[in-house]
Amino acid sequence: MSDSETEVEMSTKPTSKNQDEPFQKNSNLFHNIKFFVFCQSMLQLTQLMISGSLKSSISTIEKRFGLTSQTSGLLVAFNEVGNTALIVFVSYFGCRVHRPRLIGLGAVVVAMAGLLMSLPHFISDPYYYDHVSLGLHQDSASSLCLRSQDPEQARASVPTPSNSSCAFHSEAPHTVVVGLMFLAQTLLGVGAVPIQPFGISYIDDFAHPSNSPLYLGILFAVTLIGPGVAFALGSVMLRFYVDFDRIPEGDISLNPKDPRWVGAWWLGFLITAGAVILTALPYFFFPRDMPKEQQELGLRKRILPALDDKGENSVIKQRTDNFPDKKKDEAAQIAPDLTVIQFIKIFPKVLLRNLRHPIFLLVILAQVSMTSMVAGMATFLPKFLERQFSITASYANLLVGSISVPGAILGIITGSVVVHRFHLNSKYCAAVGIGAGFGCLTVGLPLFITGCPTHHIANIFGPSTFPENEEFLNCTRLCSCSKNDFNPVCDIITNIEYITPCQAGCTGFQYDADLLEEFPNLIIYTNCTCLLSRGEGNKVVSGSCESSCTYLVIPFMLLVCVGTAVATLAHIPSFMLILRGVKNEDKSLALGIQFMLLRILAWMPSPVLHGSAIDSTCVFWADICGMQSLCRYYNHDLLRHRFIGLQMFFKLSALFCFILVFTILQQQEKEAARSGSQHELQEGKLVLNSDNQSGESTV
Numbered sequence: 001m002s003d004s005e006t007e008v009e010m011s012t013k014p015t016s017k018n019q020d021e022p023f024q025k026n027s028n029l030f031h032n033i034k035f036f037v038f039c040q041s042m043l044q045l046t047q048l049m050i051s052g053s054l055k056s057s058i059s060t061i062e063k064r065f066g067l068t069s070q071t072s073g074l075l076v077a078f079n080e081v082g083n084t085a086l087i088v089f090v091s092y093f094g095c096r097v098h099r100p101r102l103i104g105l106g107a108v109v110v111a112m113a114g115l116l117m118s119l120p121h122f123i124s125d126p127y128y129y130d131h132v133s134l135g136l137h138q139d140s141a142s143s144l145c146l147r148s149q150d151p152e153q154a155r156a157s158v159p160t161p162s163n164s165s166c167a168f169h170s171e172a173p174h175t176v177v178v179g180l181m182f183l184a185q186t187l188l189g190v191g192a193v194p195i196q197p198f199g200i201s202y203i204d205d206f207a208h209p210s211n212s213p214l215y216l217g218i219l220f221a222v223t224l225i226g227p228g229v230a231f232a233l234g235s236v237m238l239r240f241y242v243d244f245d246r247i248p249e250g251d252i253s254l255n256p257k258d259p260r261w262v263g264a265w266w267l268g269f270l271i272t273a274g275a276v277i278l279t280a281l282p283y284f285f286f287p288r289d290m291p292k293e294q295q296e297l298g299l300r301k302r303i304l305p306a307l308d309d310k311g312e313n314s315v316i317k318q319r320t321d322n323f324p325d326k327k328k329d330e331a332a333q334i335a336p337d338l339t340v341i342q343f344i345k346i347f348p349k350v351l352l353r354n355l356r357h358p359i360f361l362l363v364i365l366a367q368v369s370m371t372s373m374v375a376g377m378a379t380f381l382p383k384f385l386e387r388q389f390s391i392t393a394s395y396a397n398l399l400v401g402s403i404s405v406p407g408a409i410l411g412i413i414t415g416s417v418v419v420h421r422f423h424l425n426s427k428y429c430a431a432v433g434i435g436a437g438f439g440c441l442t443v444g445l446p447l448f449i450t451g452c453p454t455h456h457i458a459n460i461f462g463p464s465t466f467p468e469n470e471e472f473l474n475c476t477r478l479c480s481c482s483k484n485d486f487n488p489v490c491d492i493i494t495n496i497e498y499i500t501p502c503q504a505g506c507t508g509f510q511y512d513a514d515l516l517e518e519f520p521n522l523i524i525y526t527n528c529t530c531l532l533s534r535g536e537g538n539k540v541v542s543g544s545c546e547s548s549c550t551y552l553v554i555p556f557m558l559l560v561c562v563g564t565a566v567a568t569l570a571h572i573p574s575f576m577l578i579l580r581g582v583k584n585e586d587k588s589l590a591l592g593i594q595f596m597l598l599r600i601l602a603w604m605p606s607p608v609l610h611g612s613a614i615d616s617t618c619v620f621w622a623d624i625c626g627m628q629s630l631c632r633y634y635n636h637d638l639l640r641h642r643f644i645g646l647q648m649f650f651k652l653s654a655l656f657c658f659i660l661v662f663t664i665l666q667q668q669e670k671e672a673a674r675s676g677s678q679h680e681l682q683e684g685k686l687v688l689n690s691d692n693q694s695g696e697s698t699v
Helices: 003-025 033-056 058-065 069-077 079-096 099-123 151-156 163-170 172-192 195-206 212-237 265-284 298-309 314-322 325-332 340-355 358-388 393-421 426-448 466-477 550-581 584-603 605-615 636-693
Strands: 489-491 496-498 508-510 524-526 540-542 618-624 627-634
Touching (some): 033 058, 033 099, 033 212, 033 265, 058 172, 058 265, 058 358, 069 079, 069 172, 069 605, 079 584, 195 212, 212 265, 212 358, 212 393, 340 358, 358 393, 358 426, 358 605, 393 426, 550 636, 605 627
Antiparallel strands (some): 489 496, 489 540, 618 627
C-alpha cells in the first residue's frame, strides 16, 4: 500500500468514528429505526382492526338499532369525512412537527373513537328479541294465536305499542345513540390522518437508503393483515349474545341461527381500542429526529446484490443520477418554505395541473372504480352472504376474513413482484391493469347465477293462489296478530315460513325432549290452523326455514377470492403510473391528491350506493311505531343481481380507463419514436454537409 493511500485511510477513520458517535451515544431502543418499524406495523394493524370491526358487524348493528343499509353505509362513509378534510395538510406540515408524538396523539384519538363506538351498548336498554313490539314480553306464549269468533273483537284486541314507548324510541335516545356512532366514525377518520403518512416519511428519513424499501414492504405486509384479523375477531365476538353482560346465560332463549339473534358487536371495539392504546404508548418516547441508520441489513446484502447486478435498481439509480443534489434539496425545500396561506393558494394550481394530465386523471378514475368495488364489498359482503345463503353472521365474517382478504393480499404482492421483476414501463403497467380488469370481470360473471332463491314466506313472498291467500288472511284476522311482531317459524314439510306463530294460527307450544340436546332452543308450535298447506299434525318449528343451497357459499367465496386477487394485481402498477406521470416536484402532493380523491369519490359514496342497492331489494320492512326500520326479508335473486351488477359496473369502468391509458401511452411512444428518428436524420444531414464542405466523404 502506498503512503498516500495509507494517509487517506488514516484520515478517514476518525471521520467514520465521529459519525458513529451519535448513534452509539443514543443507541437505546427508542433511537432504533427497526423498533419504530415494528411499532408502526402494530399500530397500523390495530387501527385497521377498529375500522374492520364496524364492517364485520354491520348487519348486527342494523338489527340492534333498526338501521337501513343506506344509513349503515353512510355510517361507514363518515370515517372518511374527518380524514378527507385534513389529509392534504399532511403534505404541508411534513417535518415541521414532532411526527412520533403526533402519530401517538392520532392513535389516542382512534382509540377514543373505538370506545365511543361501543358506548351505545352501555347507554341503551337491553335488547328485546321482538323489540319492534315494545309492549310484549319475551316469551314463547306472547306470539300465540288468541282466537276469537268476532273479527271486530279480534281487531280490537291486537296488541300495540304504547304511546310512551313509541315516544321513548322515536325521540332523544335513538337519535343520541346513532349520533354517537356517527361522531365516533368522524373521530376515527381524524385520528387516522397522521398515522400512515408521518410514519412512512419518518422511516424513509432515518432508515438506511438501501433498507427503506424493505422496511416499507414489511410495514405494508403487516398492515394488510388488519382487515382479516378484524373479520376473524368479529366472527368470534358475534357468537356471544349482545347482552351477555346483563342477562344470565340460562335466560337467553335464542341461538345464533335465529334471525333475531344479535351478537356482541360492541366487544370487538373495546378489544381493538385497548390494542391501539398499547401500540400508541411507545410513540411518546421516540425522538423528533432519530440518528440516521448507518448499516445496511445483512439480509439485503445477501439477497439483493444479485437483483442490483441484473439492473433491478438501475432505474432508481438512473433517476437519482439525472438530478443533482442541489436540485433535489431545492425541491425538498419547496413545502417547508411555504406558509399555510401560500400552501392553500398553490394547492389548487397543483391540483388542476395534475388533473389536466390525461394519464394522471384516467389512472385516478381507474383507481376510484376499483376502490369503489372494494369499499362496497368490504362493507356489505358479510351481510350479503348472511342473507343470500342463510348463514350466521359469525360464519360470514369467518369466510370473508379467511378467504377474501388473503386473496387481496396475494394480488397486491404478486402485482408488486411482476412490476419489479420484469422492469415494466408505463405502457406495460397499463397492460397489467387491462389484464386485471378483464380477468376480474370474467371471474365475476358466474356470481350472477351462484346463489339461493328466496323461500316461500306467507303473505310476503312466493307463489300463492287467491282463494288460499284469502282464506289465510281471514284466518289470521281472528288470531289478534300484531303487525309489528317478529318471531319467524317454519313449516318444515312445505318449507313455508311465517313471520309469527300467530300468523300460522298456532295456539300452543312444546319442547321435544329428543331434540333438546342437539337444538336446545328449539320450540315446536302446535295446533296451527292457518297453514297455507296443511300437513300432518299442523306443527311448525321456531326459526327461519333452512336454505336448500347453503353449500354454494364456498364456491361463491372462492370465485370472489380469485376475482379479488386478479383485480388487486393492478394496485401497484397503477401507483407506478401515477409516480411516473407527474413532475418530480409534484409527486408528494400528487399522492396526497390521489388519496383525497379516492376518499371523496370512492370510500365515501360507495358504501351508501351499495346500501341503497341492497335496500331496493327489500320485500318486508320492520315497522317501529309507524316508522320504517330495518329490512326483514329480501328478494334474494334481485339482491344478488343488483349487488353483483354494481360491482361489475365498477370493474367495467376501471377496464375502460386502463384501455384509454394504454392507448394514450402507445400513441405517445409512437410519436416519440417518430420524432427521435427525424432528429437522428437531421443530425445525419448536418454531419454530411459539414463533411462535404471539408472535402471528406464519410459512410
